[in-house]
Amino acid sequence: MNEPILAIRGLTKQFGEIRALDDLDLDLRAGEVFGLLGPNGAGKTTLISILSGTVRDFGGSVRFQGKDLFRDRELRAEMGIVPQDMAFFEELGARENLYFWGGLYKLSGQELRRRTDYLLETVELNDRAKEPVKNFSGGMKRRLNLAIGLIHQPRLLLLDEPTVGIDVQAKVKILDIIRRAAADHTAVVFTTHQLAEVESLCDRVAIMDKGRILAQGTLDELTRIVGEREIIRISGEFSAFEISQVLGNLPASDLFAIEDHNLTLALDSTAQIPGILETLFQGNVAVSDLKIQSPNLETVFLKLTGRSLRD
Template sequence: MAETVLLVEHLYKAFDSLKAVNDVSFEVKAGEIFGLLGPNGAGKTTTINMICSLLPGDSGSVSINNMPINSQNSTLRKQMGVVPQDIALYEELNAIDNLVFWGRLYGLSGPDLKNRTTALLTKVGLLERAKEPVSRYSGGMKRRLNLAIGLLHEPDLLLLDEPTVGIDPQARHQMLDLIRETAQRGTAILYTTHYMDEAEQLCDRLAIMDHGHILAMGSLSELETLVGERRILQIGGSFMTDQIDKLLPTLSEIQLINRDQTQLTLSIPFSMAIGQILAVLQEHDLQVEHLDIKNPNLDSVFLKLTGREFKD
């Protein structure tokens, strides 16, 4: 049984009346990639900032390797690698100088630092341009270097805050491979993202976050069971309230998730034929303009949990 590296318990943080993080608890074990999934503004970055002790929480606790975090504790900070959402590099310096500087802050030096620098530059595909100032790099190259800095000192816990934002698919695959490889070496990884596909591909366990809450947590298959043996049907059109009120009692196996005058979101059993539903809609003079069917995935889980589509 892998040991728990990061333990977050009942974390709260409010900015005036806005509850940015509201009773968030989870743990990440060694070698595990734990995804924190949610739309922008869900509270993911605030949670990461509290784990880094850059932002004091209102209540709750965070511990790393069974030691409570403290902004003055440099030993704990050495056990942690952070890849921030924004690219945080010294653009005047080249990739080697950047890596050497950040490595030295973590106590690395000499041949060890040099070897790690070369190995990482090779892995992120920047070795050939390692002596160029970072200011000349493309956005994708900067992202890869941003990730490499977080991996350099081989931390016990790696916090990745949306590390693949704005990069091309090829570079993204390269980065995801590197993250998997890092986890296989035993590093606990907390990975925040708003890309559903990325979370599905990469994460061993996931927490879905919205408005500061964790709505659901578990492996991908566990989360998908929340939708059940059902699929999500989104029907677009023009619907009067009284029409829908009359329609709903006639569809006994259907669960209404959300409705307004332009869209109906329904959860339907796999066994139910779509044609059957359309026929009923026609009987009630409802004009259907488009139809969207979602099989169980994180998107449909989010839809089921929030009644909203997962949007950026």
């Protein structure tokens, strides 16, 4: 198997009492799109910040292209970072911004112009390239941010929630740009709360919670964690406590996850549903909806964390 482009071992980060990363291992291969999926506070941004050098004082090691990332400063030049907050000059145009950031990576002349042209075209900002960036919409700013992260053709691109707060069309464009970067042999790590993005984009995924990776693999590999059972989702105006009282004598293996307003069951057969509904009605539990789901990333996440992922 190919040597991983990024090899993270035992990464641990403590903020006072909080263990933001807890002995985390992760391997990334060249040209791979890797999704980091996790609820608020899982440690996703902390991981990206350590890799990009903005958070220090941690334990563990990171090797990038076979070398120690924190020893070899030149390795940073092979990395592109797209932070969640915008990083560009509002008064300058898109083209000038790309020239500036490209210059920081020691690009110049023909090469810088060629790369800038290519990226303005890719992120579809060609016709607005001269206007001050402050006039841009949120989606346009995100696209520029992404172009800046790619200006020096990094081998690894780190993206922290690149599609937060933008409309569906802009999202589709951004995912497309990430796909093109991967096709140009850039490995991508991106964090998200959005299962659909992961399903449409990622070669592999890690599910993170409380500073740990609970599982990682391809979508198929992860989906197998849920197994062959029928996943039933029942929602309504009930609390987790109420439902656990009423369903107390159901085998634990049938109870997949119990949350306020949501009960998820993993059953051998849908034939068990009427009996369970009867029990709920007898117990005065207000059910408003019932869905039969095929196992997907959402059910894997629920199984591993005991919680649904918020959008």
